[in-house]
Amino acid sequence: MVRGGRPLYGTAQVPAAKNSVLPLLAASLLCGGPVRLRGVPRLSDVEGCMALLRGVGCAAAWDGGDVVVSGRAACCRLPAGETARLRASVLFAAPLLGRLGRAETALPGGCNIGARPVDWHLGALEQMGARVCQVGQRLVLSAPSGLHGACLSLPGPSVGATETALLAGCAARGRTVVENAALEPEILDLAQFLNRCGGCVEGAGTSRIVIEGGRRLHGTAYRPMPDRIFASTLACAVASARGRVTIAGCSPGLYAPVLDVLEQAGCWVLRGAGWASVGRAGPLRGVGLLETGVYPGLATDAAPLVAAALLSARGQTVLVDHVFEARFGCAGGFKAMGAAVSVRGRTLHIHGGRPLHGADVTAGDLRGGAALVVAALGARGSSRIAGREYIARGYGGLEEMLRSLGARIG
Ligand code: EPZ
Numbered sequence: 001m002v003r004g005g006r007p008l009y010g011t012a013q014v015p016a017a018k019n020s021v022l023p024l025l026a027a028s029l030l031c032g033g034p035v036r037l038r039g040v041p042r043l044s045d046v047e048g049c050m051a052l053l054r055g056v057g058c059a060a061a062w063d064g065g066d067v068v069v070s071g072r073a074a075c076c077r078l079p080a081g082e083t084a085r086l087r088a089s090v091l092f093a094a095p096l097l098g099r100l101g102r103a104e105t106a107l108p109g110g111c112n113i114g115a116r117p118v119d120w121h122l123g124a125l126e127q128m129g130a131r132v133c134q135v136g137q138r139l140v141l142s143a144p145s146g147l148h149g150a151c152l153s154l155p156g157p158s159v160g161a162t163e164t165a166l167l168a169g170c171a172a173r174g175r176t177v178v179e180n181a182a183l184e185p186e187i188l189d190l191a192q193f194l195n196r197c198g199g200c201v202e203g204a205g206t207s208r209i210v211i212e213g214g215r216r217l218h219g220t221a222y223r224p225m226p227d228r229i230f231a232s233t234l235a236c237a238v239a240s241a242r243g244r245v246t247i248a249g250c251s252p253g254l255y256a257p258v259l260d261v262l263e264q265a266g267c268w269v270l271r272g273a274g275w276a277s278v279g280r281a282g283p284l285r286g287v288g289l290l291e292t293g294v295y296p297g298l299a300t301d302a303a304p305l306v307a308a309a310l311l312s313a314r315g316q317t318v319l320v321d322h323v324f325e326a327r328f329g330c331a332g333g334f335k336a337m338g339a340a341v342s343v344r345g346r347t348l349h350i351h352g353g354r355p356l357h358g359a360d361v362t363a364g365d366l367r368g369g370a371a372l373v374v375a376a377l378g379a380r381g382s383s384r385i386a387g388r389e390y391i392a393r394g395y396g397g398l399e400e401m402l403r404s405l406g407a408r409i410g
Pocket of ligand 1: 018022087088114115116117118119121122156157158160161182184300323324325367394
């Protein structure tokens with residue numbers, strides 16, 4: 001429940017990034033000793049990946065705000081329930097394959113923002129010596145003589161497929177070169193973790209990554225990078241609700257396109273080392289055409305959040321998501337709140353200028369659900385947002401944090 005119309009004031013600390021923690025949990029399968037991830041948010045996707053680790057024989061438990069993974073994988077079959085629910089389950093195939101010579105999983109689920117195939121993941125593993133057999137939704141990958149290095153050229157800049165290639169490259173004999181690798185900072189975070197564990201990954205953050213495999217990886221303690229999409233969510237919440245919030249613990253450079261758009265729309269933004277302050281007092285103006293892209297472009301995950309912040313801005317905003325084909329499922333909720341929006345394929349048109357009122361709406365995916373919260377904060381009156389479990393996948397303690405900033409939410 002959200003009662004909108006109250007400005008947000010205060011300071012918020014950005015938690016660790018879901019999209020870094022999940023690949024790091026998969027990477028822990030490659031480590032011969034215990035792995036401690038520090039300051040991990042309590043997300044259902046994190047719990048799901050811990051269940052995957054336990055399902056293959058590792059120990060994975062909370063220790064305060066940390067997650068500790070220990071023990072070696074003894075079973076190659078990933079639990080079907082979790083793999084069907086979690087997109088990130090695909091990341092567990094490469095390390096299992098590397099350690100046990102076999103991995104049994106299922107075509108992964110995840111938010112319904114598009115088709116989201118895993119063909120590029122499987123293609124990379126096949127080039128490294130794996131055999132892939134699909135029976136219905138089940139996938140059986142085998143590499144009886146282990147994985148070997150390869151020169152991979154990914155068909156497209158995919159975050160997940162790049163992460164699969166890094167994990168497989170560490171487990172493989174010899175050198176793996178990944179061309180057309182994705183540039184997202186979460187990939188750099190994974191490479192830094194693997195190198196901290198004794199791996200040799202060079203070039204992460206560029207489109208060409210080289211991995212020297214065949215090295216024994218030990219355990220480590222590691223603090224994952226901050227969540228740039230959570231930070232974007234807070235910035236868009238202020239733009240929607242008015243007020244002034246300092247977003248601490250995340251470099252503004254990690255979500256620069258979002259801050260730039262909000263500034264262009266009429267918010268003011270201060271950028272510091274590891275923090276940003278965002279404020280909004282008066283009316284916002286539409287910003288015309290916005291297109292998402294791979295990093296460092298406007299993140300696809302931020303598109304619904306920016307849309308929510310600009311629903312009442314005077315003038316047009318047009319958002320095109322080039323990454324996923326069904327990113328704007330939340331547009332129905334925006335309309336219910338009185339926004340003048342229309343969706344055609346990958347494009348969301350916001351005709352702007354209309355004040356929002358509370359409404360009963362339903363989240364259909366993670367970022368769409370967060371976008372409905374952002375819009376409700378700026379709406380007059382109360383909104384009820386169903387589908388809270390979607391939001392819980394990627395936002396731990398969002399309600400408490402927004403309440404601490406003055407929002408009436410619960
Ligand atoms: C990661 O998903 C993130 N998830 C997504 O965040 C994020 O939106 C996305 O990267 C883009 O930044 C995690 O890190 C767990 P991709 P991923 O592979 O890896 C196509 C959130 O809300 N593709 O970069 O699945 C794909 O269909 C989530 O936190 C293939 O065709 O994204 C898409 O069009 C949502 N075949 C494009 O590439 C493949 O084998 C980019 O997808 C793989 C991808």
